[in-house]
Amino acid sequence: MPPAERLIVVGGDAAGMSAASQAKRQRPDLEVITFERGWHTSYSACGMPYLVGGLIEDPTNLIVRTPEQFARQGITARVREEVVALDLAVRRVTVRRLEDGSEYQESFDQLVLATGARPLAPELPGREAEGIYGLSVLMDGIRLREAVDREQPRHAVVVGGGYIGLEMVENLLRRGIAVTLVEAADQVMSTLDPDMAALVADELRREGVALYLGEPVQAFATRNGHVTGVVTSQRTVPADLVVLGLGVRPNVELAHQAGIALGMTGAIAVTDRLQTSAEGVWAAGDCVESRHLVSYQPVFIALGTVANKQGRICGINIGGGYARFPGVLGTAITRVGTLEIARTGLQERECRALGIDYVVGTVRGTVRAGYYPDPGWLVIKVLAERGSGRLLGAQIVGTEQAAKRIDVFAVALHAGMSANEFQYLDLSYAPPFGPTWDTPLIAARKAVEQAQAAAYTVTPWPTAPFPRRNSHR
Amino acid sequence: MPPAERLIVVGGDAAGMSAASQAKRQRPDLEVITFERGWHTSYSACGMPYLVGGLIEDPTNLIVRTPEQFARQGITARVREEVVALDLAVRRVTVRRLEDGSEYQESFDQLVLATGARPLAPELPGREAEGIYGLSVLMDGIRLREAVDREQPRHAVVVGGGYIGLEMVENLLRRGIAVTLVEAADQVMSTLDPDMAALVADELRREGVALYLGEPVQAFATRNGHVTGVVTSQRTVPADLVVLGLGVRPNVELAHQAGIALGMTGAIAVTDRLQTSAEGVWAAGDCVESRHLVSYQPVFIALGTVANKQGRICGINIGGGYARFPGVLGTAITRVGTLEIARTGLQERECRALGIDYVVGTVRGTVRAGYYPDPGWLVIKVLAERGSGRLLGAQIVGTEQAAKRIDVFAVALHAGMSANEFQYLDLSYAPPFGPTWDTPLIAARKAVEQAQAAAYTVTPWPTAPFPRRNSHR
Numbered sequence: 001m002p003p004a005e006r007l008i009v010v011g012g013d014a015a016g017m018s019a020a021s022q023a024k025r026q027r028p029d030l031e032v033i034t035f036e037r038g039w040h041t042s043y044s045a046c047g048m049p050y051l052v053g054g055l056i057e058d059p060t061n062l063i064v065r066t067p068e069q070f071a072r073q074g075i076t077a078r079v080r081e082e083v084v085a086l087d088l089a090v091r092r093v094t095v096r097r098l099e100d101g102s103e104y105q106e107s108f109d110q111l112v113l114a115t116g117a118r119p120l121a122p123e124l125p126g127r128e129a130e131g132i133y134g135l136s137v138l139m140d141g142i143r144l145r146e147a148v149d150r151e152q153p154r155h156a157v158v159v160g161g162g163y164i165g166l167e168m169v170e171n172l173l174r175r176g177i178a179v180t181l182v183e184a185a186d187q188v189m190s191t192l193d194p195d196m197a198a199l200v201a202d203e204l205r206r207e208g209v210a211l212y213l214g215e216p217v218q219a220f221a222t223r224n225g226h227v228t229g230v231v232t233s234q235r236t237v238p239a240d241l242v243v244l245g246l247g248v249r250p251n252v253e254l255a256h257q258a259g260i261a262l263g264m265t266g267a268i269a270v271t272d273r274l275q276t277s278a279e280g281v282w283a284a285g286d287c288v289e290s291r292h293l294v295s296y297q298p299v300f301i302a303l304g305t306v307a308n309k310q311g312r313i314c315g316i317n318i319g320g321g322y323a324r325f326p327g328v329l330g331t332a333i334t335r336v337g338t339l340e341i342a343r344t345g346l347q348e349r350e351c352r353a354l355g356i357d358y359v360v361g362t363v364r365g366t367v368r369a370g371y372y373p374d375p376g377w378l379v380i381k382v383l384a385e386r387g388s389g390r391l392l393g394a395q396i397v398g399t400e401q402a403a404k405r406i407d408v409f410a411v412a413l414h415a416g417m418s419a420n421e422f423q424y425l426d427l428s429y430a431p432p433f434g435p436t437w438d439t440p441l442i443a444a445r446k447a448v449e450q451a452q453a454a455a456y457t458v459t460p461w462p463t464a465p466f467p468r469r470n471s472h473r
Numbered sequence: 474m475p476p477a478e479r480l481i482v483v484g485g486d487a488a489g490m491s492a493a494s495q496a497k498r499q500r501p502d503l504e505v506i507t508f509e510r511g512w513h514t515s516y517s518a519c520g521m522p523y524l525v526g527g528l529i530e531d532p533t534n535l536i537v538r539t540p541e542q543f544a545r546q547g548i549t550a551r552v553r554e555e556v557v558a559l560d561l562a563v564r565r566v567t568v569r570r571l572e573d574g575s576e577y578q579e580s581f582d583q584l585v586l587a588t589g590a591r592p593l594a595p596e597l598p599g600r601e602a603e604g605i606y607g608l609s610v611l612m613d614g615i616r617l618r619e620a621v622d623r624e625q626p627r628h629a630v631v632v633g634g635g636y637i638g639l640e641m642v643e644n645l646l647r648r649g650i651a652v653t654l655v656e657a658a659d660q661v662m663s664t665l666d667p668d669m670a671a672l673v674a675d676e677l678r679r680e681g682v683a684l685y686l687g688e689p690v691q692a693f694a695t696r697n698g699h700v701t702g703v704v705t706s707q708r709t710v711p712a713d714l715v716v717l718g719l720g721v722r723p724n725v726e727l728a729h730q731a732g733i734a735l736g737m738t739g740a741i742a743v744t745d746r747l748q749t750s751a752e753g754v755w756a757a758g759d760c761v762e763s764r765h766l767v768s769y770q771p772v773f774i775a776l777g778t779v780a781n782k783q784g785r786i787c788g789i790n791i792g793g794g795y796a797r798f799p800g801v802l803g804t805a806i807t808r809v810g811t812l813e814i815a816r817t818g819l820q821e822r823e824c825r826a827l828g829i830d831y832v833v834g835t836v837r838g839t840v841r842a843g844y845y846p847d848p849g850w851l852v853i854k855v856l857a858e859r860g861s862g863r864l865l866g867a868q869i870v871g872t873e874q875a876a877k878r879i880d881v882f883a884v885a886l887h888a889g890m891s892a893n894e895f896q897y898l899d900l901s902y903a904p905p906f907g908p909t910w911d912t913p914l915i916a917a918r919k920a921v922e923q924a925q926a927a928a929y930t931v932t933p934w935p936t937a938p939f940p941r942r943n944s945h946r
Contacts, residue, residue: 014909047844047904061844163903293899305902308909313897326897333901342901371520371534401874404907407881407900414898415888424786424799425887426766427880428806428815429778430636431520434877436487436781 004031007318008093008108010083010254012036013043014304015285015311016114017065020075022315023110030319032075033106035095037082038137041067046304048141049164052148053171059142086111086258088278110280110318113255113268114311117248117286117302126220131227132242135164144243153177153241157230159217161188164245166200166336169209172243173337179209180237182230184216189341191332192395193348195362196381199397203339212237248302250287263289265300272324274314282318284310291327294345294392294413295354301330331410333403340403344410345393346383357386359454361419361446365439367401369431378402380443382409384419389451391419394443408440419447477504480791481566481581483556483727485509486516487777488758488784489587490538493548495788496583503792505548506579508568510555511610514540519777521614522637525621526644532615559584559731561751583753583791586728586741587784590721590759590775599693604700605715608637617716626650626714630703632690634661637718639673639809642682645716646810652682653710655703657689662814664805665868666821668835669854672870676812685710721775723760736762738773745797747787755791757783764800767818767865767886768827774803804883806876813876817883818866819856830859832927834892834919838912840874842904851875853916855882857892862924864892867916881913892920 007023009016012034024032034041040063047062056062067077078095084103085094092107119134121127131153133144147153156172158165161183172179181188181204187197188204188211204211212232221229221236229236250267261277263269267289270276276283285307292299306328316323331344351358360383367376378398384391394409396402412422422444429436480496482489485507497505507514513536520535529535540550551568557576558567565580592607594600604626606617620626629645631638634656645652654661654677660670661677661684677684685705694702694709702709723740734750736742740762743749749756758780765772779801789796804817824831833856840849851871857864867882869875885895895917902909 044842044844044904044909046902046909047842050845050904055846056844167903303902304909305899309897326894327899329899331899331901333903333906335903335905344899344901369517369520371517371529372523373528401877404874404877404901405880407878407898407911408884410899410901411881411884411888411890414894415884415890417884417888421799421887424782425880426778426800426802426804426817426883428804428817428877428883429519429776430640430806430808431517431523432808433806436517436519436777438880 004029005109006031006033006107007110007112008106009034009112009114010093011114011116011285012038012041012077012079013045013114013116013285014307015116015314016112017042017070017077018308018311019112019114019282019284019314019318020070021073022312023318024073024075026316026319026321028074034070034075034077035081035083036077036079037098038139039079040138041065041070041077041079043138044304045135045138048135048138049167049171051141052145052168053174055171055174059138059145062138083254086254088258088281111282112314112318113276113281113283113287114285115251115254115287118251119244119248120246121244122217122246124217124219126222126227129220129222129227130225131240132220132244134244147241148175148177151240155239156180156241156243157182157237157239158243158245159230160245160247161185162190162245162247163332163334166334166341168243168245169204170336173207173209177241180212180239181209182212182215182217182232182237184214186214188213191330191343191347192341193381196379196395196397199379200336200339200341203337207337210237248286250300250302252287255283255287263298265289265298267300272326273317274310274325282314284314290325293327293329295350297354299328299330301328303332326414329410329413331406333406335403338399339397340400341397342403342406343393343395344406345391345413347393347395348383351383351392356392358383358392359386359447359450361443361448361450363439363443363446365442366435367399368433369435372431376400376402378405378439380439382419382443382447384447384451386451386454389418389420389448391417391422391444394440405440419444419451423448477502478582479504479506479580480583480585481579482507482585482587483566484587484589484758485511485514485550485552486518486587486589486758487780488589488787489585490515490543490550491781491784492585492587492755492757492787492791493543494546495785496791497546497548499789499792499794501547507543507548507550508554508556509550509552510571511612512552513611514538514543514550514552516611517777518608518611521608521611522640522644524614525618525641526647528644528647532611532618535611556727559727561731561754584755585787585791586749586754586756586760587758588724588727588760591724592717592721593719594717595690595719597690597692599695599700602693602695602700603698604713605693605717607717620714621648621650624713628653628712629714629716630655630710630712631716631718632703633718633720634658635663635718635720636805636807639807639814641716641718642677643809646680646682650714653685653712654682655685655688655690655705655710657687659687661686664803664816664820665814666854669852669868669870672852673809673812673814676810680810683710721759723773723775725760728756728760736771738762738771740773745799746790747783747798755787757787763798766800766802768823770827772801772803774801776805799887802883802886804879806879808876811872812870813873814870815876815879816866816868817879818864818886820866820868821856824856824865829865831856831865832859832920832923834916834921834923836912836916836919838915839908840872841906842908845904849873849875851878851912853912855892855916855920857920857924859924859927862891862893862921864890864895864917878913892917892924896921
């Protein structure tokens with residue numbers, strides 16, 4: 001029997017471990033070694049806010065599979081070991097043991113880069129003070145949870161009004177902590193249009209959150225090495241706990257040093273089968289760029305769902321199968337208090353940057369039939385292309401059970417459906433689940449009416465379109 | 474100015490009044506007269522079970538628009554007047570005033586038949602006894618609600634385990650009444666496959682419902698003109714209240730007598746623009762047959778969503794616009810107690826009757842992330858065509874927030890999507906809303922695996938396919 005081929009996977013969370021598992025399942029002869037610089041493999045990073053909030057008691061519940069469990073699958077999963085160099089010529093990685101700094105080398109036949117993303121962390125005065133937390137690996141969540149349990153902070157400041165920021169707001173409120181949200185932009189949720197984001201801001205204020213928009217953080221006030229406040233362009237907000245949620249950038253240093261091609265977003269460029277520019281080197285998850293299914297442009301969108309799908313597809317291909325990652329829509333959903341938020345596809349800003357002329361259909365409806373007890377409310381905004389009526393994107397803000405309706409738009413965007421076609425979809429209806437004309441259909445109808453009205457209007461020449469970096473969670 | 478053209482609409486609920494409103498909106502010069510044999514216009518028939526259950530206090534809340542409101546739109550809406558004859562040669566209808574039996578005639582230029590459906594009501598001994606109710610027009614719901622309020626029944630029997638039957642079970646239980654459900658078939662919910670229907674039967678029994686399957690009703694026991702029991706093939710079930718929910722048939726007598734073509738399902742045949750075989754005569758709602766978007770066969774599926782859409786499309790076309798009804802999937806959703814149920818597309822029985830060879834993907838998942846408090850459960854079953862992998866249908870049974878996920882399948886069926894394409898859809902994810910791999914995606918993946926496994930198996934020659942009548946709520 002010839003010596004087994006060896007697959008090395010760099011990164012031990014969603015993308016990496018999905019790839020490892022799938023490849024091993026299809027090719028049991030493959031030797032598979034995975035490296036993770038954190039403490040845990042294959043965990044739900046998205047669960048960390050709820051761990052901090054106490055909705056989830058035990059952090060081990062967030063772990064899908066431990067190194068011991070991977071060992072039983074025949075996968076060698078090493079943690080606290082970081083791959084610090086990649087030599088493609090001799091097909092070898094250099095690994096550093098983070099506990100003692102010692103290094104060793106391993107050779108490979110096939111390699112998966114699943115190095116994920118790094119949090120954007122500003123180099124601001126006071127940044128190293130105690131009491132300032134980010135949420136990158138699971139250990140960050142565990143430490144933050146322990147800090148909240150131990151120190152019983154009274155005033156928290158969340159910096160950054162994206163998904164993680166909002167989820168931290170909800171969960172810190174749940175712990176009885178007064179919360180201030182500071183955001184450099186003039187709206188929360190940059191992936192929503194300003195009108196929809198305003199609904200979210202209203203709700204945050206209703207929930208008692210102090211909200212400072214358009215205030216970039218300039219420094220952290222400290223005393224005795226512990227944070228005491230967040231200094232913005234306008235004020236100093238007292239804080240005994242600070243959580244940073246400023247977005248992420250792809251972690252591509254290893255790939256870049258090895259000469260592997262990056263895409264125009266700065267993330268690793270891959271084929272639909274998740275191959276990089278180097279033979280036998282694959283990449284998946286938050287470190288790669290994807291094709292946007294509406295704009296066809298390369299985008300960098302770091303989301304757990306995408307990482308899982310890409311990891312699986314990567315593993316199928318390594319295992320000798322055939323699978324193609326179709327692309328992304330940037331579909332995302334979150335909740336803050338009793339408010340639900342979701343979005344998919346392009347937003348207005350993106351359309352303008354791409355030179356796409358669009359119409360808007362916005363409608364306010366109910367989550368259940370209007371006459372049903374506690375009917376709830378939701379606002380749905382739909383963008384459709386002028387002329388063609390092709391759906392471009394959708395956004396939803398509303399009460400419980402509102403946001404998951406975004407998925408009907410995601411399917412329609414995948415299918416390249418027009419608003420005209422969408423408005424007559426045979427969606428489900430019964431009084432506990434919505435009005436007879438479900439609100440997504442009405443929103444599409446509004447867009448159709450706008451598209452018809454706009455068909456012969458004259459608009460200014462578009463400004464030069466230029467694809468832009470686009471970063472979601 | 475020439476005399477206005479006159480539009481007459483026969484039937485004053487969803488389809489008819491939608492057509493009337495839309496036509497009038499587009500052509501304000503049109504004279505519009507509508508006739509309804511019931512007491513109310515434009516109400517939510519689907520809300521009646523919840524009226525009986527007391528979730529909705531005031532029946533007028535179920536009325537979308539009254540004749541007085543229509544009058545302000547310039548529409549003459551007559552109630553308790555039944556169109557009893559249609560003369561196409563002279564373009565005139567004969568109308569009977571139901572209060573006194575007198576008749577008169579009205580001429581028309583354009584006509585909409587929105588005569589709806591009639592409940593299937595068996596001519597069984599005792600059928601005319603007091604205490605036996607159907608739910609056809611709103612007044613039926615009002616009378617049933619009053620009877621429950623007044624007579625405080627203790628033992629109710631619901632005959633028929635379809636949507637209306639299940640919704641009545643829930644709402645009679647809500648009123649503190651012991652409920653027995655009797656169904657002639659050997660499963661509840663004929664629009665679900667037997668394995669999925671069994672999950673519903675389990676839940677009914679858990680809720681304390683006495684469930685007798687495979688027991689056709691043969692008679693009603695009575696005393697002093699009031700019902701005292703339901704006699705099945707196996708037993709007599711004591712009852713002081715009986716609710717019939719046995720399905721409906723299209724109400725086509727008027728059309729048929731006038732020589733308007735019926736389709737092979739027995740409902741009125743229409744073009745995509747909702748034209749009948751007679752010039753200037755349109756039809757919409759529960760009295761027409763539609764094209765099934767998966768099988769391409771004509772089907773009779775009586776649902777409020779379809780009636781609303783067809784009414785609107787009919788009105789657009791009468792008003793000089795252009796709109797086409799694409800077809801139906803039989804998407805439906807309901808709830809019984811804490812259990813949610815939904816379905817779309819073809820079920821196994823339909824596939825077999827059509828000679829379509831299919832594979833099945835069934836998966837049990839959670840409604841929220843598995844580690845999240847109270848994650849709930851749901852079972853999703855997906856049918857996909859052997860070979861092509863084209864999605865054929867889906868069914869969902871589960872806890873709160875499970876069933877509305879059916880809509881992603883409905884959109885995919887509209888788009889003719891394959892299970893392979895579906896499994897990698899960019900659907901939304903966050904821990905309060907589902908697992909990272911949302912259960913619909915996993916169900917599709919299971920179907921893909923089955924399709925691959927079945928690709929080269931040999932199956933018996935199909936039996937001669939023959940389109941069958943297909944009746945949903």
